[in-house]
Amino acid sequence: MNMKKIVFLTYHNWETKRQGGFHKFAEGACERGYDTIFFSFPRPYYIYFKNEERLNKHVLKKLTKGEKYNIGSNELLNITFPTLALPGQIRKIIPGKINFWLQQKSFRSFKKFSEKYFAETNYFVFESNESLLLFNRIKKLFPKSCFIYRPSDPLLADPSTKISEYEKKILPQFDWIFLVNTQGFQVYKKHISNFDTQSNYSILSNGVSLHDYQKNYVVPEPLKNSNTVLYVGALVIEWSLIVEASKRLKKFNFVIVCPENPPTSFIKHVYNNSNIIYINGISPENVPAWVTNCDIIIVPNPKNLYKAKPWGITAKYYQAMAAKKPIIAYHDTPELEKFGIKCTYDYDSFIMELKNCNFSETVNYDFNFEEKDWRIIIEKFFSKIESL
Numbered sequence: 020m021n022m023k024k025i026v027f028l029t030y031h032n033w034e035t036k037r038q039g040g041f042h043k044f045a046e047g048a049c050e051r052g053y054d055t056i057f058f059s060f061p062r063p064y065y066i067y068f069k070n071e072e073r074l075n076k077h078v079l080k081k082l083t084k085g086e087k088y089n090i091g092s093n094e095l096l097n098i099t100f101p102t103l104a105l106p107g108q109i110r111k112i113i114p115g116k117i118n119f120w121l122q123q124k125s126f127r128s129f130k131k132f133s134e135k136y137f138a139e140t141n142y143f144v145f146e147s148n149e150s151l152l153l154f155n156r157i158k159k160l161f162p163k164s165c166f167i168y169r170p171s172d173p174l175l176a177d178p179s180t181k182i183s184e185y186e187k188k189i190l191p192q193f194d195w196i197f198l199v200n201t202q203g204f205q206v207y208k209k210h211i212s213n214f215d216t217q218s219n220y221s222i223l224s225n226g227v228s229l230h231d232y233q234k235n236y237v238v239p240e241p242l243k244n245s246n247t248v249l250y251v252g253a254l255v256i257e258w259s260l261i262v263e264a265s266k267r268l269k270k271f272n273f274v275i276v277c278p279e280n281p282p283t284s285f286i287k288h289v290y291n292n293s294n295i296i297y298i299n300g301i302s303p304e305n306v307p308a309w310v311t312n313c314d315i316i317i318v319p320n321p322k323n324l325y326k327a328k329p330w331g332i333t334a335k336y337y338q339a340m341a342a343k344k345p346i347i348a349y350h351d352t353p354e355l356e357k358f359g360i361k362c363t364y365d366y367d368s369f370i371m372e373l374k375n376c377n378f379s380e381t382v383n384y385d386f387n388f389e390e391k392d393w394r395i396i397i398e399k400f401f402s403k404i405e406s407l
Contacts, residue, residue: 024054025142028150033057033088033097036072036278036300037253040171040225040334041146047397049090056136057097060150061122063104072278072300085136100132101125104149115181123152133160140164142404145193147172149182154189165407168193171225173206176329187211194407196220197400202329202352223400226393227337228307236308241296244272246378249313251276251306252335256319258285260349264370265295271373276301276309311342314378319349319369336360337391343381347372358384 025048029041041057048055059082066074082099089095104122105113113121123129133156137143140161145151147170158166174186187210190196198204198220207214242249248264248271250256258281265273271294275281278300289297301309310316316339332354339346340358348355348362349369355362359382363369389395 022052022054023142024056024140025144026056026058026137026140027144027146028058028060028153029146030059030073030148030150031057032059032073032078032082033086033095036302038303039146040169041144042303043226043393043397044144044169044400045095046090047401049093049095051401052093055090055093055095056140057095058136058150059097059099060153061102061104061148062099063102063106063122064126065104065106071280096136098136100127100129119152119181119185122149123156129153129156130160133157137161142167144169144404146170147174147186151182151185151189154192158192165194165404166192167404168196169199170196170203171199172328172330173203175210176206176327178210190214191217194219195403197223197403199223199225200329200331202331206329221403223396223403224391225334225337226391226396227334227341227388229341229388229392231307232311232338232341234307234311236311238312239305239309241274241298242309242312245314246271247274247313248272248315248317248373249274249276249309250317250319251301251309252318253278253300255279255321257321257349258282260319260366260369261285261295262288263366264373265292267370268373269294272296274298274309274313306338307342310338310344313344315373315376316342316344316346317349317373318346318351320351322350325351337388340382340384340386341388343383345376345380345382347376358386 027041027045031037031039031041045055045057062079062082067076067079069075079101082097083101085096085098087094087096102122103124110118142165143157144167174180174183177183190211196218200222256277261273261275262285273295276298281297289295318335331352336346346360347369348360350364351362353362361372363372
C-alpha cells in the first residue's frame, strides 16, 4: 500500500515560538506514517530585509531550500514558495487585483514547484490566511486530491478585506471544513447564505496537551520570585495595561513572554523597574514548565480585539485551567465566566482582580479536559479526512 501524503498550508514555520494547531496535526500525520509537508506561506521576498521571529532572511533562505525534521520514526519537510508580494504600506496603494497577482507570483515556477513537492498528495489542509490564493491553482493541478479547510480565524470576520471575499467564493469547494468553535460557524452563517446546507463542516476545537500541564518541572529562573504573574503567548497584548499594573502592584512580579515586538515605552519601563521581566518568546515545548510554575496567569488582550476575532476560548486558557492556575483575563469572551475565570474590561478592574487574587490558590475548574486533549482531537481529525 502506498504511503499517504498530506500538505499543510500554514502561517507558521515549523521552528517557531508561535506553535499552532497545525503543528499538532502535522505531528499526528507523521505518527500515522504520512508523507508530511509543512508548507509555510506566504513568505515574500521582501522578508529578506525584515528581522522578525517568523519573517527574516534566514527563514527565507532555509525554507526556500526546504528543511527536514525527524518526527518520531518519520520525516517532515518544511518548505516555502517565495512570492513577489509587497509590504503592507505599499500594498495599500496598489489595486487589489494586482496585489493578489503579486501574492501568487514568484521568480520560480509554481507548476514545477508543485510537481516536485506536491505530487501524489492525498490531502491539502489550508489555514485561514493568504494560502487560500493558491487554492484554485493547486486544485487544477491535483483535482483528485482532498481539500480541507481549518479556519482558526475566519477571514470573513473582517469582511472589509479583499481576501475575505476570496474565502467566501471558495469555501463551498472544500471537501471538509473544520471550524474551531460555534463563533466561527456564526461568522460564516452571517455572510454566506445557506452555509450550513451547501458546505460540509464540523466543529473541532483547538486543544491542549493535557498531561504536560499536570506534571512537575524545574522552575524557570524568572519565576523563582514570589507573587509571579505570567503571560505567555504569541499574540500582541495590551502593553500599557501591564505597565500600569506593575506600577500599582509593586509586590507583584510580572513576567511577559511574547515574541511580538513591544513598544519602546514598554521596554523602557522594563529597564527601569525590577518587578517586570520581558522575554521575547520561548520554545513551545518549554511552555508547560512556565505555566505550571507561575502563581497567576493573565491574558491581557488589546481592547475589543476579541469582538473582531471569533476565537472563543483559546488554548492559553485550557493550559492554565489544566494546570489549575488562577486566571485574570482582559477584553475576552464572556464565555470564560461560566468556568469562574474573571474577565475584566478596564484597567482598574483588571488590577483590582489581580490585587485580590490568592497566590497560593489552586483552582479546580468544572471542565471536561478530556474533550480538549490533543490526542482526542487529532484522532477525530484523521478519522474524518480518511473517511472522505
